[in-house]
Amino acid sequence: MAVPDENPDPLAEALLHTLASQSSMGLFLFDDGLDLVRYHADQLLTALGEEAGKADRTLFRELLDDDARHLMRKVRDDLEARHGYVTWRPEGHGERELSFAALPLRDPDGRPGGVAAAVVDITGEIDAxxxxxxxxxxxxxxxxxxxxxxxxxxxxxxxxxxxxxxxxxxxxxxxxxxxxxxxxxxxxxxxxxxxxxxxxxxxxxxxxxxxxxxxxxxxxxxxxxxxxxxxxxxxxxxxxxxxxxxxxxxxxxxxxxxxxxxxxxxxxxxxxxxxxxxxxxxxxxxxxxxxxxxxxxxxxxxxxxxxxxxxxxxxxAAQLLRHSLVPGALKSTATVQSAEGYVADGGHAWCEVIALPGARTALVVGDVAAGGVRGAARMGQLRASLLALAEADLEPGELLSRLAALTSRLFAQDEGASGPGDTAFPLATCLYLVYDPLDRSCVVASAGHPAPLYGEAGGELGSAAIEIGPPLGVEYHAYETTRLSLPEHGELALYTDGLTSVRPGDGHNGAGALAQALASARGSLEERCDQVLDALAPQCPTGDAVLLLAHTRPLPRSNVATWELDSDPKGVSIARKACRRQLAEWGLTDLSFTTELMVSEMVTNAVRYGRPPIRLRLIRDRSLICETHDTGSCAPHVRHAASGDEGGRGLFMLSQMAARWGVRFDPQGTTGKTVWAELEIPE
The missing domain is CATH 3.30.450.40 (GAF domain)
Known part of the structure; x- marks a missing residue:
């Protein structure tokens, strides 16, 4: 379609005819006033007309929005070609995207003569x-x-x-x-x-x-x-x-x-x-x-x-194993207040706070170098084994030695089931620490785990000088126990390597950076844990970051009563009377009858089968603890007496009356043993 021209150029006419009949491009000519004087756009207008109705000049005028007209005016005034896009929105139909190019026209003398516009429907290309x-x-x-x-x-x-x-x-x-x-x-x-x-x-x-x-x-x-x-x-x-x-x-x-x-x-x-x-x-x-x-x-x-x-x-599944294989950790005891911070990074680290006989508290931190269900299962085995050994009231070095022996057996059992290059039992580290509030001391042993920080609560903490043995899972090893003295109000920080693997150039070793972060932290134990994790954990994504922070305090002297007894049967009567008076002073007369029976059996066993000197001690904690100590090395055990036997029922009665009871030997087995029993104190 064309506007008649008085002097048509045959070659130009042929070109325009070809473009109009065979190209989807529309060509439009505007005079100096930007009035449309000619166009060749049959295919373009026909395609657009299928959606918008009749293909004529009115249709094209609808295509020119304000931006297109402004662009053509700039082309006419500046005599520079410009390119843009036009979005055409015919009523009741979808949008069409058009490419719009405008070029200045000049007459043979070089004077501005109008604007030429080329319009192409690029909707399909945009959709593609x-x-x-x-x-x-x-x-x-x-x-x-x-x-x-x-x-x-x-x-x-x-x-x-x-x-x-x-x-x-x-x-x-x-x-x-x-x-x-x-x-x-x-x-x-x-x-x-x-x-x-x-x-x-x-x-x-x-x-x-x-x-x-x-x-x-x-x-x-x-x-x-x-x-x-x-x-x-x-x-x-x-x-x-x-x-x-x-x-x-x-x-x-x-x-x-x-x-x-x-x-x-x-x-x-x-x-x-x-x-x-x-x-x-x-x-x-x-x-x-x-x-x-x-x-x-x-x-x-x-x-x-x-x-x-x-x-x-x-x-x-791994989290289920992690939390269900062993009972949840006790977060505090009467003499230890603790808080835990944890940032997971694909491993299986854990910590425990365990109430032990004699008002003591065990603090434990461990880490298994494996992820997924397999690592969680290994961690569960170690935690369960450690809790069982803690119930036996072993000193830390012996406990870790037995745990290492158990790990070696598990390693041997799984060795045949592992594939090439697979470690059957992943390496694990563990630190076991026991705090005694009666003398403000703690004993600690480590299997490949960093030493704890300790010191005065509210002050700067230092790293404990302990021997660090090899990790669990390497081979059986004897671990050394170290004794530390704590201030009256002490602070302990147990942690994993994932928290202290600081980057080179930080100016501190791992323990130093942690000590500095703890000194700067303020608020409750929980708040301080969060602040330390925020400060250190983002810098070291090399393993699970665990921080167990604990405040310790001694047991008041008024909550402990001790008597030295003679090694003869008269000591039993003296022990009963002393216990009766002490329980009355503590306001626990309701427990007198049961306590006297328990003390009678415990002192009788110490007199008959132990060696002097004999000591009786009562401790009022969350429960009432009765202890007898002698220098003998023979551990008592429960007998089930026959109906005709005159003896053998004492420890059986003790096991029935007490909430729990047991025996612990002094370190290295050189100073004797302590038989203990606990009674629940009514609310």
Whole structure:
């Protein structure tokens, strides 16, 4: 189509005719006043006219928005070519993206003569690029191993170019780590909405909240996608579609939805959920190419999401092992107040606070150099073994030696089941410390673990000078016990290497940096733990960072009573009377009868089978503790006397009356033994 010209150039006419009949480019000529004088754009206007109506000059005038006219004026005035884009929005139809280039025209004398414009419809190219870009962005999804985060990345990526709104719903069973059985999906299968998104990161303002659980209507594309495991395309949807109206009513879909794609989220061949792509009224309906793009994107994300699900299952199993293999740690005792800080980094570190006989408290920190379920299982074995040995009331060095022997046996058992280059039993470290509030001392031994810090509470702490033996799992080893004296109000800091592996150039060794951080921290024990972890843990992601911080205080002298007894039967009567008077002074007369019986049996055994001197001690702690000490090395044991026997029932009675009882030998077995028993103090 052309505006008549008095002097047409045949060659120019041939070129314009060819462009008009065979090219999708539209050529338009404007005079110096920017009035349209000629155009050749049959194919362009015909293509646009299919959507907007009749292809004529009026149609083209509608294409020129204010930005395009401003650009042509600048071309005319500056005599420089310019390029831009025009977004055409015909009423009732989707947007068209047009490339717009304007060039200045000159007459033979070089004077400005108007403007030439070339317009190309690039909507298809933009759509193709959007699909390609969406798939490329899909390849970057999955930097985390969290199903909800992966789903949110999918929603945000697809909403950027492909859809107006995207939602992802995952089967409730999948979030619990279980895949559904293959086959028909029952009605109202429960799913949980875990993500939603619209362009520019705005969340879908649905009435149904993220994290809520619901069942999709058993009709329409949702049910078909769940049942057939195939993507569903709905080009045109409206209020007459009952399934859409129900979804809108329940806040599961946008109210102005007119086209949608539903894609099942598949992982390892099993259904995990649904991803739904919506376009609102005013946007182009989805095409089959869009369906292919959406299906490809979800398919790529499905494998990543399933890996995250498997990781979630393994991590949950490891945490379950971590917390359930052994009872939870006691956080404080009457003479030790403690707080724990923990930052996980793929390992399995732990700490314990254990109440021991004689009002003493054991503080333990350990670390297993392995992750996953296997590392958690090994940690559980070590913790359970350590607690059992602590019940035997062994001194720290002997306890770690027995723990090392047990570890060596476990190593030998697993050695045949390990693959090439696999360490059957991962190396572990452990530090065991016992605080005695009666003399403000502590004894400590270490198996490959850093020495504790100790000192005055509120002051600067120093590193204890102890011998550090090899880690557990290497071979059997005898560990040395070191005795330390604490101030009246002391502070202890036990920690793992993951907290003190500072970077080179920091100016401090690991223990020095920790001591400085503790000196700077303020507030309660818990608050100080948090401050130290914030200061040190981010600098050293080399293992689990654990800090066990404890304040110690002595037991008041008024809570301890001690008597030296003669090594003859008269000492039993003296012990009973002394206990009766002491319990009355403490206001525990209700325990007198039981305590006197227990003390009688314990002193009688010391007189008959022990060696002098004999000492009786009562300790009022959270429970009432009775102790007899002698220099004999023979440990008493419970006998089950026959009906005709005259003796042998004393320790049996003791075991029935006491909450717990036992024997502990003095260090190195040189000064005798202590038989102890505990009675619960009524509230």
């Amino acid at each position: 690029f959007s699909r390609y870009d969406t798939l490329q962005r899909g390849d970057t999804i999955g930097s985390s191993l969290d199903v909800a985060r992966i789903a949110q990345e999918l929603a945000d990526t697809a909403a950027l170019r492909l859809a107006d709104t995207v939602t992802v719903d995952v089967l409730d069973s999948v979030l619990q780590g279980r895949l559904p059985h293959p086959g028909h999906v029952r009605e109202n299968l429960l799913v949980r909405r875990i993500s939603a998104g619209v362009p520019e990161g705005v969340r879908f303002p649905a009435a149904f909240p993220l994290g809520g659980r619901h069942g999709f209507p058993h009709a329409g594309p949702f049910a078909r996608a769940l049942d057939e495991r195939r993507s569903q395309l709905v080009r045109e949807a409206g209020d007459e579609d009952r399934w859409l109206a129900l979804a809108v009513e329940r806040g599961l879909a946008p109210r102005d939805t007119h086209s949608l794609i539903v894609v099942p989220l598949i992982g390892r061949g099993a259904l995990m959920g649904l991803a739904t792509f919506y376009r609102r009224a005013g946007s182009d309906p989805f095409s089959k190419k869009d369906l292919s793009t959406a299906a490809g994107l979800v398919r790529r994300v499905g494998a990543v999401a399933d890996n995250a699900r498997l990781y979630t299952v393994e991590r949950a």
